[in-house]
Amino acid sequence: AQSVTQPDIHITVSEGASLELRCNYSYGATPYLFWYVQSPGQGLQLLLKYFSGDTLVQGIKGFEAEFKRSQSSFNLRKPSVHWSDAAEYFCAVGATLEYGNKLVFGAGTILRVKS
Amino acid sequence: GAVVSQHPSWVICKSGTSVKIECRSLDFQATTMFWYRQFPKQSLMLMATSNEGSKATYEQGVEKDKFLINHASLTLSTLTVTSAHPEDSSFYICSALRQGRGYGYTFGSGTRLTVV
Numbered sequence: 001a002q003s004v005t006q007p008d009i010h011i012t013v014s015e016g017a018s019l020e021l022r023c024n025y026s027y028g029a030t031p032y033l034f035w036y037v038q039s040p041g042q043g044l045q046l047l048l049k050y051f052s053g054d055t056l057v058q059g060i061k062g063f064e065a066e067f068k069r070s071q072s073s074f075n076l077r078k079p080s081v082h083w084s085d086a087a088e089y090f091c092a093v094g095a096t097l098e099y100g101n102k103l104v105f106g107a108g109t110i111l112r113v114k115s
Numbered sequence: 116g117a118v119v120s121q122h123p124s125w126v127i128c129k130s131g132t133s134v135k136i137e138c139r140s141l142d143f144q145a146t147t148m149f150w151y152r153q154f155p156k157q158s159l160m161l162m163a164t165s166n167e168g169s170k171a172t173y174e175q176g177v178e179k180d181k182f183l184i185n186h187a188s189l190t191l192s193t194l195t196v197t198s199a200h201p202e203d204s205s206f207y208i209c210s211a212l213r214q215g216r217g218y219g220y221t222f223g224s225g226t227r228l229t230v231v
Contacts, residue, residue, distance in 0.1 A: 041226040105159045
């Protein structure tokens with residue numbers, strides 16, 4: 001079974017500052033990795049995903065993430081945060097068919113942006 | 116792009132009644148859908164995997180008789196909360212898995228269930 005750890009429950013950054021949200025995963029094979037964003041009371045929006053190939057993945061809204069197999073990490077980054085980025089961010093790992101294609105989420109990181 | 120519609124967005128029901136939540140993939144066929152539950156300020160907990168034409172697979176600790184899942188077509192999965200109680204109040208979110216080209220998980224907008 002797969003698992004995901006997001007060690008930071010809350011992060012506060014100043015508008016215009018850079019951002020890095022941490023994600024570590026555990027999975028026995030090559031993982032499918034995702035970052036989602038959720039605004040209060042809403043569903044989830046996909047920011048980016050990694051399946052294979054280039055380990056630096058570009059997503060929407062200026063986000064990027066880097067897959068590091070040696071560290072079992074998939075950290076999300078943004079060079080300059082905007083106030084509208086305030087939301088909760090979830091890292092997730094998807095399993096292959098033999099494990100039911102399940103998508104398992106980390107605990108989430110709440111991002112606060114101060115002006 | 117892949118779109119999933121979840122209905123209703125919110126529902127209030129009396130204790131002891133049943134509530135059905137629908138999850139539809141609008142522009143792709145989904146043989147596999149997932150149902151999650153999210154408590155306030157917490158992450159999404161996978162409840163069950165819904166497979167078209169077969170029984171759902173429930174996660175450990177989820178009561179299959181309370182949370183009935185039906186996946187009768189390639190575009191529709193339903194979750195019925197039977198004999199609802201206040202502790203069933205929560206935010207329920209469905210997800211549809213798109214296979215092949217454009218592989219990925221698309222989420223519905225969620226259903227806020229309040230049992231009074």
